[in-house]
Amino acid sequence: MKRYYITTPIYYVNSAPHIGTALTTIVADACARFQKRRGREVYFLTGTDENAPKVHRVAQERGVPTQLFVDEMAEVFERTWSALHIEYDVFIRTTEARHKHVVSEVFRRLREQDDIYRGSYQGWYCISCETFFASNKIDESRTCPDCGKPLEWRDEPCYYFRLSAYESRLREHIKANPQFIQPEVRRNETLGFINEGLQDVAVSRTGSDWGVPVPDDPESGVVYVWFDALLNYLTATGWRERGEGYLDTWPPDLQLMGKDILPRFHATLWPAMLMALGLPLPERLYGHGWWIVNKQKMSKSLGNVYAPLEVAQSLANAAGCELDYAVDAFRYYMLREMPTDADAEFSLEGFEARYNGDLANDLGNLLHRTLSMMHRYFGGRVPDGARLDAGLADLFAQQAAQTTEAFEAVDFPHGLREAWQIIGAVNRYYDEQAPWTLMKQGNAARAGQVLYAGLIAARLLSALVEPVMPKVAREIARQLNLAAVPSWNEAIAVNAFPVGHTLQEPKPIFPRLQVKQPAPSTPTPHAGEEGRAVSAPSPTSHTHQGVSNMQDTITIDDFKRLQIRIATVKAAEPVPKSTKLLKLTLDVGGEERTIVAGIAEDYAPEQVVGKQIPVLVNLQPALIRGIVSEGMMLAADVDGKAVLLHPDREIPSGSGVR
RNA sequence: GGCGGCGUAGCUCAGUUGGUCAGAGCAACCGGUUCAUACCCGGUAGGUCGGCGGUUCGAGUCCGCCCGCCGCUACCA
Numbered sequence: 001m002k003r004y005y006i007t008t009p010i011y012y013v014n015s016a017p018h019i020g021t022a023l024t025t026i027v028a029d030a031c032a033r034f035q036k037r038r039g040r041e042v043y044f045l046t047g048t049d050e051n052a053p054k055v056h057r058v059a060q061e062r063g064v065p066t067q068l069f070v071d072e073m074a075e076v077f078e079r080t081w082s083a084l085h086i087e088y089d090v091f092i093r094t095t096e097a098r099h100k101h102v103v104s105e106v107f108r109r110l111r112e113q114d115d116i117y118r119g120s121y122q123g124w125y126c127i128s129c130e131t132f133f134a135s136n137k138i139d140e141s142r143t144c145p146d147c148g149k150p151l152e153w154r155d156e157p158c159y160y161f162r163l164s165a166y167e168s169r170l171r172e173h174i175k176a177n178p179q180f181i182q183p184e185v186r187r188n189e190t191l192g193f194i195n196e197g198l199q200d201v202a203v204s205r206t207g208s209d210w211g212v213p214v215p216d217d218p219e220s221g222v223v224y225v226w227f228d229a230l231l232n233y234l235t236a237t238g239w240r241e242r243g244e245g246y247l248d249t250w251p252p253d254l255q256l257m258g259k260d261i262l263p264r265f266h267a268t269l270w271p272a273m274l275m276a277l278g279l280p281l282p283e284r285l286y287g288h289g290w291w292i293v294n295k296q297k298m299s300k301s302l303g304n305v306y307a308p309l310e311v312a313q314s315l316a317n318a319a320g321c322e323l324d325y326a327v328d329a330f331r332y333y334m335l336r337e338m339p340t341d342a343d344a345e346f347s348l349e350g351f352e353a354r355y356n357g358d359l360a361n362d363l364g365n366l367l368h369r370t371l372s373m374m375h376r377y378f379g380g381r382v383p384d385g386a387r388l389d390a391g392l393a394d395l396f397a398q399q400a401a402q403t404t405e406a407f408e409a410v411d412f413p414h415g416l417r418e419a420w421q422i423i424g425a426v427n428r429y430y431d432e433q434a435p436w437t438l439m440k441q442g443n444a445a446r447a448g449q450v451l452y453a454g455l456i457a458a459r460l461l462s463a464l465v466e467p468v469m470p471k472v473a474r475e476i477a478r479q480l481n482l483a484a485v486p487s488w489n490e491a492i493a494v495n496a497f498p499v500g501h502t503l504q505e506p507k508p509i510f511p512r513l514q515v516k517q518p519a520p521s522t523p524t525p526h527a528g529e530e531g532r533a534v535s536a537p538s539p540t541s542h543t544h545q546g547v548s549n550m551q552d553t554i555t556i557d558d559f560k561r562l563q564i565r566i567a568t569v570k571a572a573e574p575v576p577k578s579t580k581l582l583k584l585t586l587d588v589g590g591e592e593r594t595i596v597a598g599i600a601e602d603y604a605p606e607q608v609v610g611k612q613i614p615v616l617v618n619l620q621p622a623l624i625r626g627i628v629s630e631g632m633m634l635a636a637d638v639d640g641k642a643v644l645l646h647p648d649r650e651i652p653s654g655s656g657v658r
Numbered sequence: 659g660g661c662g663g664c665g666u667a668g669c670u671c672a673g674u675u676g677g678u679c680a681g682a683g684c685a686a687c688c689g690g691u692u693c694a695u696a697c698c699c700g701g702u703a704g705g706u707c708g709g710c711g712g713u714u715c716g717a718g719u720c721c722g723c724c725c726g727c728c729g730c731u732a733c734c735a
Contacts, residue, residue, distance in 0.1 A: 369694035431699040
């Protein structure tokens with residue numbers, strides 16, 4: 001029987017995993033675990049894309065041999081995934097010999113059958129984006145329209161893949177197979193892209209020898225990194241060396257990725273390559289949305305990139321919960337809030353709310369109160385005559401079925417909502433039946449029956465939740481004293497606990513996070529405020545807000561969130577095309593920072609160099625006039641004029657202010 | 659400009675093929691309960707389902723136009 005083959009993209013190794021790559025990988029892992037639980041044999045592939053010229057360049061900039069660099073980065077990815085409880089079957093690296101052989105062979109084959117032909121290319125190329133731009137798309141600055149970096153002029157012979165030849169077949173396939181591209185937005189987008197006419201794609205690049213050399217023609221450089229990268233999915237099945245054996249895995253059942261690489265790569269170039277090879281196409285391509293942070297895209301230059309492990313670790317620290325469960329909580333949050341069609345907001349507050357609400361109060365507390373009563377009333381043993389009320393049995397079965405359906409559709413937010421209804425139902429059931437009252441009335445038999453529902457629910461939930469929170473599932477099973485988390489099919493059994501079955505002592509899995517003291521009056525956002533917020537964060541800007549609320553008080557904890565340090569101004573220069581802005585280079589105690597300050601009307605650059613000033617250093621970075629401002633200087637505001645503040649005497653840069 | 663999508667309670671969002679669809683969760687307020695991790699349960703939301711028309715016996719749910727936001731794409735005469 002064919003294995004369920006699921007893939008993530010291979011990730012660029014020039015930056016560490018963030019919550020975006022974590023999302024794709026966690027979704028893939030949850031899908032893989034879900035399929036396994038349902039009894040399918042699964043083959044789950046992830047890996048790293050190491051042949052990109054950009055990777056080579058980054059390594060060179062850091063003065064590290066490229067192979068060493070990619071080795072280290074690949075390890076960072078593997079370690080991160082392992083820490084996030086990702087259970088992949090293969091971790092592929094495109095620098096592996098077996099992959100390079102596949103790339104060469106595919107290239108050769110397609111060239112022989114004239115799907116790849118020789119031509120030449122002239123145009124502007126962005127190394128960072130690995131993309132060519134037509135002359136009419138760029139302006140005189142000759143910078144990349146996407147990333148703003150300088151473009152290089154390329155004029156060289158090169159090989160083309162005959163993508164245009166597959167235009168109508170691609171369109172027909174997409175139209176005939178609605179499940180092929182999901183969600184629907186991406187499908188429409190892809191069809192739109194195809195309908196504008198597909199151009200042949202340049203599949204060789206000169207200028208860098210890092211990558212797979214064009215076979216039999218090394219003069220032509222290396223194979224285009226996307227052509228190379230997409231083939232990893234084929235390599236991993238053993239297509240080249242296993243004869244027909246690879247068909248136990250091929251084609252992929254589910255290929256997951258971010259929405260950005262779906263329409264033009266995975267949904268056009270990739271299937272066209274497969275058509276050219278005469279191979280079956282993937283069953284389903286799924287492109288999820290992106291995380292946005294404070295209404296902005298995550299980007300390194302904005303500095304709003306979260307590292308998944310740090311997020312989990314900080315929760316573990318704050319809540320006093322085991323790291324494994326904090327990691328699972330992070331997985332839960334990723335999947336519960338997973339962006340599908342549109343992008344979705346990622347926030348620590350949202351994460352904490354899910355943790356306290358869904359995990360501590362709902363899931364954790366239900367297990368805990370059930371086991372507590374079982375121990376208090378029945379010595380931790382399942383009493384005689386306990387069985388599940390029929391109404392609840394039906395509801396459990398129904399919710400499990402809904403969860404299954406949603407997980408199958410990669411709709412985790414929906415599936416988890418369905419599963420959580422079981423918790424609500426049991427809590428209500430407890431409330432109505434009040435086993436504590438039954439005990440006082442001496443009706444232990446009935447009380448045992450009521451609590452039995454909680455045991456069955458907890459057992460069922462351990463199974464339903466396993467794809468999302470594997471360690472938590474195991475811990476639930478352990479507290480229930482089960483040998484293992486039940487399989488998906490077993491989980492719905494309603495007579496799972498024999499009479500006399502002993503239960504472990506309850507232990508909170510998710511210690512509740514202490515809620516911060518709420519501010520006396522919660523400021524509500526006013527219309528129009530956002531428009532002003534984008535103005536340069538000059539030290540005087542808040543005076544324009546006018547009605548600042550004097551009676552608003554904050555807690556000491558609020559204040560402690562502000563990190564203010566004394567910085568020494570190392571350099572200052574006016575920001576071009578602005579009248580109020582100075583770009584300051586600061587020494588913040590061994591660390592150099594750039595900030596943009598709105599003081600140019602009051603101070604000349606040379607007046608501030610060497611000065612020591614207080615700076616809010618944990619302000620969210622902002623892009624101002626093309627400069628990333630990593631903090632905000634503090635100054636007095638005298639009728640709209642900035643007046644610098646200095647320490648009483650010279651002190652070390654980086655000294656804290658409180 | 660073209661194509662696609664979105665705009666539903668303070669917040670985050672569900673709402674298959676038009677007829678208990680005006681909902682859930684969170685936040686807030688009130689009440690109940692006490693087995694439990696200050697937890698759980700119940701109640702309270704005067705939401706013109708972005709606006710205006712239309713189709714229909716009946717429309718968040720279909721059609722047209724408009725406004726606002728987003729994505730892709732094109733930057734022409």
